[in-house]
Amino acid sequence: MDGGTVVAKESGLGDMLIVHGFNASGDIQQLGNIGGGPALLNMTGIDKAGYERQGGLRSGQFEMTTFFNSDTVTPATHQKLSALPRTDVILTYGHTTQLGWPAASIVSKQIGYDPQRGDDGMLTFSVSAQANGYGIEWGRQLTAGVRTDTAATNGAGVDTTASASFGAQAYLQVGAFTGTDVTVKIQDSADNVTFSDVAGLAFTQITGGAPLAERIAVSTTTTIRRYVRAVTVTTGGFASLAFAVNFIKNEVAGVTF
Known part of the structure; x- marks a missing residue:
């Protein structure tokens, strides 16, 4: 306490x-x-009484x-x-x-x-x-551990507490895939009701090759709104996708990735 x-x-x-x-x-x-x-990095000048780093x-x-x-x-x-x-x-x-x-x-x-x-x-x-x-x-799980979708699905929104304009990174882990194709995307929202795609935060379309993993990132000036979610979309259909997403929203400026 x-x-x-x-x-x-x-x-x-x-x-x-x-x-x-x-x-x-x-x-x-x-x-x-x-x-x-x-x-x-030790950047201590001779005029200092303690370390500068x-x-x-x-x-x-x-x-x-x-x-x-x-x-x-x-x-x-x-x-x-x-x-x-x-x-x-x-x-x-x-x-x-x-x-x-x-x-x-x-x-x-x-x-x-x-x-x-x-x-x-x-x-x-x-x-x-x-x-x-x-x-x-370090980020937040946009899936509850490993999520299995059997059709195009809108995941539940995660509250990141506030909007920020410092960009983001995301990681995708795919354990198994059956079907023609599927794409995992990150969407954001101001109110946890109306969501839209975040430009640059769509992982490479999956057509096979699982298990696989990928990291994507957007500019450190990109605005990410308060709520985020992971969605799956498809053009040719799929039967099953087992995957996990870690989303990192940069909370401060000046970080370069």
């Missing part, structure tokens, strides 16, 4: 981790570190410990992580799987898949994901 205000505390139960479209949540023992931010390059990392799961029928976490891809891997962490709740995403390089066998026989693996090109980005 601080000045009469009760601060709610929560556990990490029911959380989610998606690795480039693959929902690895059930095979993650723990997340050791989800962090990052700007490097601290400014923010430098932004970075980020995910550190995790996974269980060994090698399902030979359905590709499992071992097949996903042991590939050690040299290309970018997009990860999204969700604190619980509720609409509007916090999520963090990162475009990264996967570093390592190192096993440890305990004396009790427990076999786990250490995995690190280091940011590449962008820092870690």
Whole structure:
């Protein structure tokens, strides 16, 4: 309690981790570190009595410990992580799987898949994901964890508390897709009733290839209104899309992505 205000505390139960479209949540023992931010640049003049610092390059990392799961029928976490891809891997962490709740995403390089066998026989693996090109980005879940649409759908609106004119970024994780095509878009609204597309915040049309992941962004001068939602649209039809969206609305000016 601080000045009469009760601060709610929560556990990490029911959380989610998606690795480039693959929902690895059930095979993650723990997340050791989800962090990052700007490097601290020492810019202290000789006339100062203490340090002066400014923010430098932004970075980020995910550190995790996974269980060994090698399902030979359905590709499992071992097949996903042991590939050690040299290309970018997009990860999204969700604190619980509720609409509007916090999520963090990162475009990264996967570093390592190192096993440890305990004396009790427990076999786990250490995995690190280091940011590449962008820092870690915290936002809001526009889907309640993984959402499955079977037709074009307007998702529920999420209240971001106020309009802002500093742009936005969004992450899409697609676990499975069946059909001809579907496009996931971000829409905004001033009143949570009348929504319209946000120019530049439509992900690439999906015609196959799941699991997959993508990051998109708009100019840091773009206005994003108070309410936002994720919608699916189609031209040729689809039977099923399992996906998750993390939306990052920039709350301050001067951030370059």
